[in-house]
Amino acid sequence: xxxxxxxxxxxxxxxxxxxxxxxxxxxxxxxxxxxxxxxxxxxxxxxxxxxxxxxxxxxxxxxxxxxxxxxxxxxxxxxxxxxxxxxxxxxxxxxxxxxxxxxxxxxxxxxxxxxxxxxxxxxxxxxxxxxxxxxxxxxx
Amino acid sequence: xxxxxxxxxxxxxxxxxxxxxxxxxxxxxxxxxxxxxxxxxxxxxxxxxxxxxxxxxxxxxxxxxxxxxxxxxxxxxxxxxxxxxxxxxxxxxxxxxxxxxxxxxxxxxxxxxxxxxxxxxxxxxxxxxxxxxxxxxxxxxxxxxxxxxxxxxxxxxxxxxxxxxxxxxxxxxxxxxxxxxxxxxxxxxxxxxxxxxxxxxxxxxxxxxxxxxxxxxxxxxxxxxxxxxxxxxxxxxxxxxxxxxxxxxxxxxxxxxxxxxxxxxxxxxxxxxxxxxxxxxxxxxxxxxxxxxxxxxxxxxxxxxxxxxxxxxxxxxxxxxxxxxxxxxxxxxxxxxxxxxxxxxxxxxxxxxxxxxxxxxxxxxxxxxxxxxxxxxxxxxxxxxxxxxxxxxxxxxxxxxxxxxxxxxxxxxxxxxxxxxxxxxxxxxxxxxxxxxxxxxxxxxxxxxxxxxxxxxxxxxxxxxxxxxxxxxxxxxxxxxxxxxxxxxxxxxxxxxxxxxxxxxxxxxxxxxxxxxxxxxxxxxxxxxxxxxxxxxxxxxxxxxxxxxxxx
Numbered sequence: 001x002x003x004x005x006x007x008x009x010x011x012x013x014x015x016x017x018x019x020x021x022x023x024x025x026x027x028x029x030x031x032x033x034x035x036x037x038x039x040x041x042x043x044x045x046x047x048x049x050x051x052x053x054x055x056x057x058x059x060x061x062x063x064x065x066x067x068x069x070x071x072x073x074x075x076x077x078x079x080x081x082x083x084x085x086x087x088x089x090x091x092x093x094x095x096x097x098x099x100x101x102x103x104x105x106x107x108x109x110x111x112x113x114x115x116x117x118x119x120x121x122x123x124x125x126x127x128x129x130x131x132x133x134x135x136x137x138x139x140x
Numbered sequence: 141x142x143x144x145x146x147x148x149x150x151x152x153x154x155x156x157x158x159x160x161x162x163x164x165x166x167x168x169x170x171x172x173x174x175x176x177x178x179x180x181x182x183x184x185x186x187x188x189x190x191x192x193x194x195x196x197x198x199x200x201x202x203x204x205x206x207x208x209x210x211x212x213x214x215x216x217x218x219x220x221x222x223x224x225x226x227x228x229x230x231x232x233x234x235x236x237x238x239x240x241x242x243x244x245x246x247x248x249x250x251x252x253x254x255x256x257x258x259x260x261x262x263x264x265x266x267x268x269x270x271x272x273x274x275x276x277x278x279x280x281x282x283x284x285x286x287x288x289x290x291x292x293x294x295x296x297x298x299x300x301x302x303x304x305x306x307x308x309x310x311x312x313x314x315x316x317x318x319x320x321x322x323x324x325x326x327x328x329x330x331x332x333x334x335x336x337x338x339x340x341x342x343x344x345x346x347x348x349x350x351x352x353x354x355x356x357x358x359x360x361x362x363x364x365x366x367x368x369x370x371x372x373x374x375x376x377x378x379x380x381x382x383x384x385x386x387x388x389x390x391x392x393x394x395x396x397x398x399x400x401x402x403x404x405x406x407x408x409x410x411x412x413x414x415x416x417x418x419x420x421x422x423x424x425x426x427x428x429x430x431x432x433x434x435x436x437x438x439x440x441x442x443x444x445x446x447x448x449x450x451x452x453x454x455x456x457x458x459x460x461x462x463x464x465x466x467x468x469x470x471x472x473x474x475x476x477x478x479x480x481x482x483x484x485x486x487x488x489x490x491x492x493x494x495x496x497x498x499x500x501x502x503x504x505x506x507x508x509x510x511x512x513x514x515x516x517x518x519x520x521x522x523x524x525x526x527x528x529x530x531x532x533x534x535x536x537x538x539x540x541x542x543x544x545x546x547x548x549x550x551x552x553x554x555x556x557x558x559x560x561x562x563x564x565x566x567x568x569x570x571x572x573x574x575x576x577x578x579x580x581x582x583x584x585x586x587x588x589x590x591x592x593x594x595x596x597x598x599x600x601x602x603x604x605x606x607x608x609x610x611x612x613x614x615x616x617x618x619x620x621x622x623x624x625x626x627x628x629x630x631x632x633x634x635x636x637x638x639x640x641x642x643x644x645x646x647x648x649x650x651x652x653x654x655x656x657x658x659x660x661x662x663x664x665x666x667x668x669x670x671x672x673x674x675x676x677x678x679x680x681x682x683x684x685x686x687x688x689x690x691x692x
Contacts, residue, residue, distance in 0.1 A: 029671050063624065109507045
């Protein structure tokens with residue numbers, strides 16, 4: 001009887017151990033949230049430019065991931081957010097916005113007209129880029 | 141006897157009385173529930189009608205009726221006709237148009253085809269649910285989740301060792317002039333046709349081992365492309381002949397917008413056990429099919445699954461009679477499906493979104509579409525293949541019991557050699573049917589599941605800014621490589637758990653008509669940005685109930 005009891009305890013212990021191990025080994029991801037505010041006087045289109053741990057260092061290897069906009073176009077005075085996720089265990093990543101304003105003469109947008117500088121982002125960061133004009137913005 | 145007759149008349153008038161359906165985020169109509177072994181159709185109960193009610197904690201309500209007829213006149217041995225019609229009213233769906241007059245109650249079609257079959261050959265023509273392997277829940281090349289496709293399917297036994305299966309399907313008719321340059325069509329707001337032609341050969345070294353090889357092409361434009369009609373062609377060669385034909389006939393093959401896919405699938409098993417799998421290689425054209433060009437990561441998917449039925453064990457264990465009845469009708473199945481990033485995505489010139497409805501304008505990198513628009517295109521149920529699209533995976537596990545299990549065919553694609561061997565089996569039809577199933581699914585959706593924007597535009601921002609960029613500096617602009625490799629769910633942005641309890645029971649039977657009731661309790665947990673500091677989980681409970689009339 002005690003042999004059976006010990007066996008049962010062994011198996012229960014094994015399951016608990018496996019469950020604990022699997023919880024401990026669970027993948028975690030880093031997350032940062034970036035916002036953009038259109039403080040200019042024209043509608044805007046934008047994309048996020050995201051360089052995460054997958055990118056190589058050489059220029060030919062550099063991966064700049066293009067994060068699609070949440071809204072298109074972004075009306076005057078309004079804001080949007082993007083959620084960025086990258087591998088857990090990796091430190092910071094770089095992020096910038098590329099954006100363009102409505103060009104009435106051509107009735108079009110060019111999202112690559114202007115861009116912000118790359119900002120270093122850490123896990124849990126929340127940053128908002130306020131775009132005041134084609135070459136003026138601030139981050140808080 | 142009067143009461144049952146009155147009930148029958150009542151149910152018949154209330155046509156089609158219920159079947160359990162599935163819903164996605166967009167409440168698309170006629171999604172085909174993936175119920176596998178639990179499925180309705182079992183041998184002769186191929187006619188049914190049902191009236192269905194569905195309710196969930198998100199405020200979804202639906203009343204739906206469906207009738208399916210499978211008519212095989214005895215005077216025309218082998219010929220038969222399948223027709224399905226349904227009506228639905230859901231407050232989550234805006235039927236619009238003419239259906240505004242009916243208070244948003246819309247009518248819709250399901251399968252509708254004519255067929256001829258015997259043990260050696262089978263031909264089906266019309267709208268039909270098509271699948272590309274014997275898997276229970278998911279298939280990669282062709283999946284029936286979002287309903288029927290217009291197609292001609294011919295399955296032919298060549299010998300006991302080989303059968304062939306041809307599918308010429310029109311996903312969408314071509315509307316407008318044909319131009320190899322689809323930008324022209326986009327500018328004119330015309331919709332190009334979408335077609336999928338599949339040639340498949342199944343090899344059987346033994347009756348219980350099937351190995352299938354498929355060669356298929358998904359092409360855009362005119363649906364009848366004569367160069368792809370040849371059943372004995374090899375699409376890789378056909379595409380490679382383009383220049384030769386151009387010189388000989390003065391024009392190419394109009395195959396410029398063609399996407400080759402090759403597949404390998406198998407099923408092994410008999411007498412209550414089986415394992416199966418499917419492997420798909422998706423690539424934009426012949427040059428990239430050979431895995432030689434590092435500029436593109438490989439685009440692949442795989443499915444692996446199996447099923448065990450209780451009678452496999454009771455045959456040898458000989459338990460007491462009551463225990464035997466319970467155990468022999470018990471089944472368990474398991475399936476895992478995974479697709480890599482970029483499967484089903486578009487080519488760099490033409491548009492290969494492997495979906496039924498796509499973003500309808502030429503992709504403009506200077507004015508990229510929004511995440512909302514991307515999500516709409518890539519919604520679950522819009523893909524022609526795997527229902528979750530690219531960079532996703534899923535695990536399905538089900539345990540069930542049905543009293544006719546020994547007579548229930550494996551859920552599969554019905555290849556002709558299966559039909560041939562099945563014709564030798566004894567068939568008995570149960571008088572009463574009772575089914576019960578517990579099913580669990582865990583699925584994950586990765587990042588950059590973007591099939592509308594070309595993947596190298598996702599990664600090479602520089603390419604958009606400067607299309608003449610020669611990043612490796614070798615003087616050749618179009619051979620720049622990427623350090624991206626084939627990826628499977630490196631980062632997960634959404635995961636979900638679905639648990640459902642299914643139940644069906646016959647209630648009474650008169651002559652060949654059986655009245656039954658089916659119900660389903662569906663629990664769905666969806667976690668966004670899982671395993672991050674901001675993860676959040678939504679829970680939706682859905683209850684479905686249907687009264688069913690089946691007959692044979």
